[in-house]
Amino acid sequence: MSDPESTDQRPPLAGVVGWPVAHSKSPLIFAHWFAEAGIVGSYQRLAVRPEEFGPALRALPKAGFRGVNVTIPHKLAALELADEVSAAARAIGAANTICFDGDGRIFAENTDGYGFTENLREGAPAWNPSAGPALVLGAGGAARAVIHALLEAGAPTIRLANRTGHKADALAAHFGRRVEPVDWAARGAATGGAATIVNTTSLGMTGKPPLELPLDDAPATALVTDIVYVPLETPLLAAARVRGLATVDGLGMLLHQARPGFRAWFGADPAVTPALRRAALEEPVLERRS
Numbered sequence: 001m002s003d004p005e006s007t008d009q010r011p012p013l014a015g016v017v018g019w020p021v022a023h024s025k026s027p028l029i030f031a032h033w034f035a036e037a038g039i040v041g042s043y044q045r046l047a048v049r050p051e052e053f054g055p056a057l058r059a060l061p062k063a064g065f066r067g068v069n070v071t072i073p074h075k076l077a078a079l080e081l082a083d084e085v086s087a088a089a090r091a092i093g094a095a096n097t098i099c100f101d102g103d104g105r106i107f108a109e110n111t112d113g114y115g116f117t118e119n120l121r122e123g124a125p126a127w128n129p130s131a132g133p134a135l136v137l138g139a140g141g142a143a144r145a146v147i148h149a150l151l152e153a154g155a156p157t158i159r160l161a162n163r164t165g166h167k168a169d170a171l172a173a174h175f176g177r178r179v180e181p182v183d184w185a186a187r188g189a190a191t192g193g194a195a196t197i198v199n200t201t202s203l204g205m206t207g208k209p210p211l212e213l214p215l216d217d218a219p220a221t222a223l224v225t226d227i228v229y230v231p232l233e234t235p236l237l238a239a240a241r242v243r244g245l246a247t248v249d250g251l252g253m254l255l256h257q258a259r260p261g262f263r264a265w266f267g268a269d270p271a272v273t274p275a276l277r278r279a280a281l282e283e284p285v286l287e288r289r290s
């Protein structure tokens, strides 16, 4: 008989840590990829209270975990607990993907920006982020990942508009001179010349008011995207489509951000396929992110 205690005998193990964690789409995404790649792996929901997060994270390698995704409210604590932090996680100020090495050392990564960029590259292959400034609406946690991704992708400047202006000012100060705060009231004019227009606010989500953004000044080459994916076509994306602009919905960001974890823990590069998109949309409870 095999020894159940032996690490070698156990299927590779990962999971998602949150509080609450029931809403997380990550188990569905990983289950889809296990089935597709024929990998016998395990990906578990781990409900961990904030006060227990540190001890729990340190115990996971001993329990056989190769790594975990972390979601609300642990994204900042994960960064602080890590032995090593990636440049992206440092710039974004939060971690969503944790890897353990053989000695149980904790490496913190943030793949939200990666997911954002991969989604646009796949959904709009002609997208050229360096062709002009980007306009980002919103200055919350999601905006930090999007701004980092746009800077890395070569956006010359980023115009940042947020209802609460001082939050845009603070983010601009964090990211440096390529990020320019613009008044919320001036957001329509700020579409002028933009290569990329991104909604990172919760506006447009089912049950919330739409994001009012006049697109008359946006160039015909602008790409418009939304990180809200419930509904898949937000009022902003519908208006952009009617105006003839390229659009990419936000579901792919959620799906692509999970790929680096799967690669690291299970050794295969999974794809974001129409079947995975359908599976994610069939889930009864959909939220804006992992």
Ligand code: ATR
Binding pocket: 137, 138, 139, 140, 141, 142, 143, 162, 163, 164, 165, 167, 200, 201, 202, 203
């Ligand atoms: P997340 O981590 O998802 O980005 P968040 O940090 O709560 O969430 O940020 C939500 C974003 O949506 C913020 O930019 C917020 O603007 P404020 O900073 O002014 O609160 C934006 N937002 C939410 N409701 C809004 C509304 N009714 N009008 C304009 N912006 C709104």
